[in-house]
Amino acid sequence: MTAPKSSFLKRMRSQKQLMLMSLPMLLYVFLFSYYPLWGWTQAFQNFKPALSFSQQEWVGLKQFRFLFRDDTFLLVLRNTIAMSFINLVLGFVTAIVFAILLNEIKTRLYKRAIQTISYLPHFLSWIIVTGLVANALSVDGGIINVVLMKLGFIHEPIMWLSKPHYFWGIVGASHVWKEIGWNTIIYLAAITSIDPSLYEAAEIDGANRYRKMLNITLPGIKSIVIILVIMNLGWIMDAGFEVQYFLGNGVVVDWSQTIDIFVLKYGIQIGNYSLATAAGIFKTVVSVALIFAANTTAKRFGEDRLI
Amino acid sequence: MGVITRKRLWGSLSLGIALSLALAGCGNNNNSSNNSSKSNTAANQGTTDQAAGTANTDSGSNATASDDLKPITISAFIGSPNQQPTADNRIYKKMQDELGVKLNMEFLVGDLQQKLGVMIAGGEYPDLITADPKLVTAKAVVPLEDLIDKYGPHLKEHYANYWNQMKDSSDGHIYWLPNYGAYTGDFLATNYSGPAFWIQKDVLKDAGFPTPKTLDDYFKLISDYAAKHPKTVDGQPTIGFTTLAYDWRTFPLTNAPEHLSGHANDGGVVVDNGVASVFATQDIAKTYYKKLNDIYNQGLMDKEAFVQNYDQYIAKVSTGRVLGMFDQHWNFQDGENELISQNKIGETYVGFPLTYDGVTDHYLDRPVLNLNNGFGISKDAKDPVRIIKFLDALMTEDWQKTLSWGEKGVDYEVDANGKFTRTQKERDEQNDPTWKLANKADAFYGYAPKMEGTFTDGNATSAGTQPDEFYASLKPQDKEILDAYKHKTWTEFFTPAPENPVAYPAWNIDLIDGSDASVANKQMTDATLKYLPQAIMAKTEKFDTVWDQYVNAYKKINVKAYEDRINSQIQWRTQNWSSN
Numbered sequence: 001m002t003a004p005k006s007s008f009l010k011r012m013r014s015q016k017q018l019m020l021m022s023l024p025m026l027l028y029v030f031l032f033s034y035y036p037l038w039g040w041t042q043a044f045q046n047f048k049p050a051l052s053f054s055q056q057e058w059v060g061l062k063q064f065r066f067l068f069r070d071d072t073f074l075l076v077l078r079n080t081i082a083m084s085f086i087n088l089v090l091g092f093v094t095a096i097v098f099a100i101l102l103n104e105i106k107t108r109l110y111k112r113a114i115q116t117i118s119y120l121p122h123f124l125s126w127i128i129v130t131g132l133v134a135n136a137l138s139v140d141g142g143i144i145n146v147v148l149m150k151l152g153f154i155h156e157p158i159m160w161l162s163k164p165h166y167f168w169g170i171v172g173a174s175h176v177w178k179e180i181g182w183n184t185i186i187y188l189a190a191i192t193s194i195d196p197s198l199y200e201a202a203e204i205d206g207a208n209r210y211r212k213m214l215n216i217t218l219p220g221i222k223s224i225v226i227i228l229v230i231m232n233l234g235w236i237m238d239a240g241f242e243v244q245y246f247l248g249n250g251v252v253v254d255w256s257q258t259i260d261i262f263v264l265k266y267g268i269q270i271g272n273y274s275l276a277t278a279a280g281i282f283k284t285v286v287s288v289a290l291i292f293a294a295n296t297t298a299k300r301f302g303e304d305r306l307i
Numbered sequence: 308m309g310v311i312t313r314k315r316l317w318g319s320l321s322l323g324i325a326l327s328l329a330l331a332g333c334g335n336n337n338n339s340s341n342n343s344s345k346s347n348t349a350a351n352q353g354t355t356d357q358a359a360g361t362a363n364t365d366s367g368s369n370a371t372a373s374d375d376l377k378p379i380t381i382s383a384f385i386g387s388p389n390q391q392p393t394a395d396n397r398i399y400k401k402m403q404d405e406l407g408v409k410l411n412m413e414f415l416v417g418d419l420q421q422k423l424g425v426m427i428a429g430g431e432y433p434d435l436i437t438a439d440p441k442l443v444t445a446k447a448v449v450p451l452e453d454l455i456d457k458y459g460p461h462l463k464e465h466y467a468n469y470w471n472q473m474k475d476s477s478d479g480h481i482y483w484l485p486n487y488g489a490y491t492g493d494f495l496a497t498n499y500s501g502p503a504f505w506i507q508k509d510v511l512k513d514a515g516f517p518t519p520k521t522l523d524d525y526f527k528l529i530s531d532y533a534a535k536h537p538k539t540v541d542g543q544p545t546i547g548f549t550t551l552a553y554d555w556r557t558f559p560l561t562n563a564p565e566h567l568s569g570h571a572n573d574g575g576v577v578v579d580n581g582v583a584s585v586f587a588t589q590d591i592a593k594t595y596y597k598k599l600n601d602i603y604n605q606g607l608m609d610k611e612a613f614v615q616n617y618d619q620y621i622a623k624v625s626t627g628r629v630l631g632m633f634d635q636h637w638n639f640q641d642g643e644n645e646l647i648s649q650n651k652i653g654e655t656y657v658g659f660p661l662t663y664d665g666v667t668d669h670y671l672d673r674p675v676l677n678l679n680n681g682f683g684i685s686k687d688a689k690d691p692v693r694i695i696k697f698l699d700a701l702m703t704e705d706w707q708k709t710l711s712w713g714e715k716g717v718d719y720e721v722d723a724n725g726k727f728t729r730t731q732k733e734r735d736e737q738n739d740p741t742w743k744l745a746n747k748a749d750a751f752y753g754y755a756p757k758m759e760g761t762f763t764d765g766n767a768t769s770a771g772t773q774p775d776e777f778y779a780s781l782k783p784q785d786k787e788i789l790d791a792y793k794h795k796t797w798t799e800f801f802t803p804a805p806e807n808p809v810a811y812p813a814w815n816i817d818l819i820d821g822s823d824a825s826v827a828n829k830q831m832t833d834a835t836l837k838y839l840p841q842a843i844m845a846k847t848e849k850f851d852t853v854w855d856q857y858v859n860a861y862k863k864i865n866v867k868a869y870e871d872r873i874n875s876q877i878q879w880r881t882q883n884w885s886s887n
Contacts, residue, residue, distance in 0.1 A: 046821070049427050050446030071863075072833070139610050161614045162840070249614050250552060250836025251844075268424035270829055271441050271820025 043277040063278035073262060079168075080258045084239040086172040088232055094176050095183035096225065100213050102184065103191050115188075119181025126178075126242035133174050133247060137161055161247060164255040171243050171256075186228070187221055194220035230294045237283040259283060376407040379693055383682070384426075386437030389414040389750040390740075398709065398748035408697045410751060418554060432685035434694060437754060438483040440679050440817035443475055448683040450480035454695045461702035462695070465489055465756060469676045472884050476817070476876060484698065484756045486681035488674050491768075492761030496671075497777040497796040500636040502558075502566055503658025503670055507532075507630050508788055511657060516791040518800075519659050522567070522598050529630045530607055539628055539654075546629045547607030548599075551620045551638075552836055559634040560613075561835055564592040569666035571807075574814025575831070576873055581881065583813055583873040585866050587835055588858045594663070599843045600850045613840035621645075627654030648738065652784040660801045671801035674759070678815045682754050701755060704762055710752045711769045718746075719770070727766045727773060734780050737770070810880035813873050824872035827865045834860040 012019060043064070046057040067073045098118070105111040121129065136143045137160040145157040160166050198216050207215070241260040248256030259279055267276025391414070392399060403409050413433060415422060420441070426432060427445040442448050455462050462484065466473060469489055473481045504525055510532045511517070519525040529547045538544055552560040558574075565577050568591040576583035577591075586592055602608045609615075615623070623629055624642030632639070636658060643655050660668035682698070684691050700706060712719045712727055718736075719727045729737070736742045743749060758768045767773035770780070778786070778795065789795065818825040838857035845853050 048444070049430070050444070072830075134614075159610060159614070162844070249840075250833075251613055251840045253833065253837050264421065265833075266826065266829060268428075269418075269420040270825045271424065271427070271444060272826070273428065274821075 040277060040281055042274050043281050045274055047274040047277070049271075049273070059274075063274045064282070066275065067278055067282065072257070075254055076257050076259055076262045079244075079255060080237060080239045082239075083168055083171055083244070083258065084236045086168055087175045087239065088229075088236065090172050090176050091179060091183055092225065092229070094180050096187055096218075096221070098180055099184045099187035099191060099221075100217055102188060103217065104209065104213075115181060115184070117181070119185065121178045122182035124178065126240075127246060129174060129178050130243055130246035133170065134161065137170070161249065162251040164252045167248070167252045167255045170247065171240075174243060174247075175240075186224065190221040190224040191217060226298055230291065230298060233290045233294045234287045236290055237287050378403070378407050378409065379690065380409045380411050381435060381694055381697065382411045382413070382433035383435035383751065383754075384413050384415075384433045384437055385750055385754055386415050386419050386439070387753070388416065390744055392748070392750060393745040396744070396748065397714075397746045399751075401709065402701075402748070406697055406700055412750060414750070420555070432687045434685060434688040435682045436685045438485075438680050438683055441820050442683065442685075443477070443482050443817075444820045447685055448482045449686055449688070449691060450482060451484065451684065451695070452481045454684075454691055455481070458692055458695045459699040459702075461699045462756060465491075465702050465758065472676050472678065472880075474883075476879055476883075477819075483679060483683045484681045485677045486754050486756060487759065488676035489756070489758075490674060490760040491758055492763070492765075494674065494760050495767050495772040495774065496798045497772050497774065498636075499658055499671070499797040499801065500640070501658075501670060501672070502562060502572055502633070502635045503801075504563075504633050504661045505631055505636070505639075505656035505658050507627075507654055508657055508784065509653040510630055511788065512653065516788070518792070519661060521664065522595070522661055525631070525659065525661055526598070526602055526607065530605065532630060533607060539626070541626070543626060543628050546609045546623070547631065548602055549609035549615075549620070549623065549629050549632050550599075550612045551615065551617065551632075551634065552613055552840070553616045553620070556617055556638060557832060557836065559632065559638065560839060561587065563633045564589075564595045566668070566670055567591065567595055567661060567663050567666075569662055569669055571669045571672050571811065572814065573812050575828070576813050576870065578808070578811075578813055578877070581808070581810070581877060583870060583877060585831070585870060587831065588861045591663070593854060596839060596842055596854075597850060600845060600847065603843050604847055608843070613836075613844075627651050631656075644738075644740075647782075648740075650782075652782045657788065657797070658800065668802050669804070671798060671804045672811070673804045673807045675807060675812060679817060680754075680815075681756060698756060702758075704758070707758045707768065708762070710748055710755070711757070713747070725764060725766075726775070727770070728776055729770060729780070808881075809885045810877040813877060816873055816876040818869070818872055822872070823865055823868035827869040830864045831861065831866065831869065834864065 041053075044058060044060060046059050046062075048056065102111060102115060105114070137145070139145060139157040139159050142157070142160075144160070145154070148154045149157065160170060194216065198220075199212055202212050202216060237259060239258045239260075241258065241264075244256045244258050245261055245264075248261070263276045263279045266272060267274075267279065389412075391412070399410060411433075415437075419437075419439070423439055423441050427441065427447060432442075432447050436442060436448065455466075466484075466489055469485070470481075473483065473485065475482055504519075504522075506519070506525065506528060510528055513532055513535070514528055517524070517528065519528055526548070533545055533547045536545055550559045551557075561575070562572065564586055565571075565573065568577065568586075570577040570579075573583065575585060575587065577586045599608060609623075609629070611619075621639065621642040624632075624639050625645035627646055636656075639656075646652075646654050658670075660670040662668045684694055688694060701710065708715075713733075715721065718733055719729050720733075722728055736746070761767055767776075770776050774795070781789070789797075792800070794800065818828055834857065838853060838860060842850055842853040842857060
């Protein structure tokens with residue numbers, strides 16, 4: 001029984017430089033990722049910033065009860081998951097399609113130019129992007145309305161931003177516009193790692209372009225896609241904050257408000273930090289559960305997994 | 308080879324260790340400084356208030372003689388967006404030369420409540436901080452009454468009549484130095500910066516200077532003018548009526564009913580016989596929003612009114628396209644200033660006190676102390692005594708004149724009778740934003756305690772309220788309008804204000820962070836912003852349906868918690884303030 005232990009110690013000792021080197025990282029993780037978890041205790045208190053820990057009033061699950069009894073929070077939850085899901089699916093589909101199409105372009109210069117142009121919006125901040133979006137959708141000479149009217153699809157400008165049911169679509173489209181080029185990069189990299197002889201063999205067998213895309217390129221990047229899906233599922237409770245905050249308004253609030261905005265309004269802005277913490281804990285728990293679920297599913301299908 | 312890799316390894320190792328030590332060090336430092344500041348505040352707040360005060364005195368008076376002008380930098384957080392003054396700003400430089408104080412100002416970017424929330428969560432504050440009840444709840448500011456008693460004779464005198472009102476209702480301490488509303492001498496009002504239904508001067512001129520009294524009169528003027536002038540001179544379509552409901556600036560949408568029904572501005576409630584009630588779903592509100600619904604369906608209402616943010620609203624006003632709106636004058640002043648700088652005086656506004664039939668207007672109110680506004684001193688301030696002395700020095704008449712009027716002979720002249728006037732060049736400079744950044748200390752002065760009314764020599768405390776100077780500074784178009792209505796000032800359009808009730812106004816009552824009242828308040832705002840636009844933009848026959856949904860949404864909210872808090876505070880104020 002002692003044998004494995006001593007061999008563990010032995011291995012530790014033989015790798016002591018490695019151990020020492022990883023120490024700062026461990027400290028870092030502890031300091032910034034685990035130590036703050038202490039703050040979770042706030043969720044079970046009526047937290048007042050000025051009081052010390054022992055002076056705080058403990059209220060049990062009151063904050064959680066408020067969250068789940070509140071109609072708004074349920075709407076907010078729906079919005080968050082829906083918008084996140086839309087962004088996830090749209091993001092993946094468009095990026096993969098775009099990457100495959102880009103890959104088919106043979107002129108290097110042309111390909112480079114398209115790629116650069118498509119990922120530039122990624123570097124704009126959301127405040128700028130939402131400004132552009134709001135301008136484009138404006139009733140007052142916004143380009144979308146102008147184009148649609150010139151083409152004869154509509155007779156009167158549509159107030160895009162005050163129609164609740166358009167909101168998710170607008171957010172999804174803005175995300176695609178901003179991130180498509182950036183998301184493509186990783187798939188392009190994955191595609192380059194596919195063995196060229198596969199394509200040559202397929203060609204000899206008489207496969208056309210679409211066959212090759214379908215049977216070689218797509219399977220070639222499958223594992224990358226799955227890893228990315230698993231990783232991104234962890235963020236499903238983060239549908240974003242800026243887009244919804246800047247584009248949203250009173251009229252569309254039932255469809256635009258996300259958890260983060262709710263927390264800002266009912267937590268930070270009115271000084272109810274406990275509520276904010278409770279919502280944060282809820283988000284984390286759901287995210288972790290989702291990651292594990294996705295991971296198990298991937299395992300079942302015999303694919304590469306994250307953990 | 309071996310040696311080299313070894314060296315590299317040790318190099319990176321020692322780097323790593325250094326890093327981890329540094330991190331650990333940071334952690335410790337933070338803790339200890341937090342602890343010490345906590346214990347400081349504890350001492351200040353504890354039962355030994357007096358003792359702590361005297362302890363401060365000793366160290367203060369020792370330092371006084373030699374240290375009074377020793378250069379010090381005071382950090383200040385200003386709770387509104389502003390442009391940084393130029394580095395060689397004349398007035399700030401004078402402060403530095405004569406008082407030894409350099410101000411390091413941080414201006415608001417984004418939302419104030421959010422910024423303060425983050426500041427509180429982080430637990431670090433600048434020396435001087437914009438007033439907000441949130442900071443009192445978080446114990447981020449120190450009580451000022453002892454400091455003022457000992458080191459602030461001018462401040463004490465300035466606030467003498469208001470002392471009881473300044474006390475926080477929760478613990479009786481004074482945390483804030485209100486920036487507006489403490490009057491001395493005569494109260495002069497020339498400009499009107501309060502709420503009103505505003506209408507462009509050109510519209511009035513076009514219609515032969517009528518006096519609209521009701522919503523019908525008002526919207527008839529607008530619709531007639533809009534029919535005649537579908538586009539502005541610049542070729543943009545005119546907008547009949549707009550409103551704003553963005554962030555905390557929801558009052559342009561929500562406050563009109565209380566004024567129409569002859570109540571004074573109490574915010575979200577109307578106060579009858581000392582009892583406050585939320586009016587958002589009452590009939591006085593429904594009548595008004597029904598009218599807006601008509602206006603919307605006539606195409607006179609701005610389609611984007613409920614989607615626009617504050618900047619877009621200001622931008623819209625500054626193009627001169629907007630014929631009218633309900634708002635507080637100070638809220639759209641920036642847009643109007645833009646029009647003035649382009650000399651589009653005809654497109655600036657006159658306010659009218661519209662009411663429902665048979666109601667006397669109560670738009671104009673007597674100035675009240677602007678509670679929960681101005682500056683407080685944070686618990687992190689190293690030298691509160693010096694800060695109070697600095698603010699006290701600024702309360703002297705000389706400094707007040709400098710901050711408000713400017714420098715004698717440069718910014719204003721004194722005539723033979725001792726009256727302050729300005730030359731045309733000096734007036735123009737006062738309207739030039741770029742010049743002001745280099746020659747005025749407006750950003751700081753706005754939040755600092757200030758004299759209002761008249762100085763001891765009879766001059767008004769600001770050029771805008773000096774009657775002769777006010778009339779002289781008007782543009783010819785403005786004089787034409789005032790002459791046509793036989794008025795001398797903009798306030799004469801309103802019924803003179805009756806005496807304020809002691810507890811007035813209810814809008815500055817602190818709801819206490821995280822309480823049921825503040826949650827209810829937030830939910831009420833949310834419901835209002837969601838349903839009112841829908842109701843206004845609905846087809847005429849759908850209005851009632853949406854209105855019923857709105858009323859039902861309100862029924863789910865704990866409105867009573869909000870009303871109870873307001874009413875208990877009204878009673879508290881009536882008891883504690885009347886013994887002045």
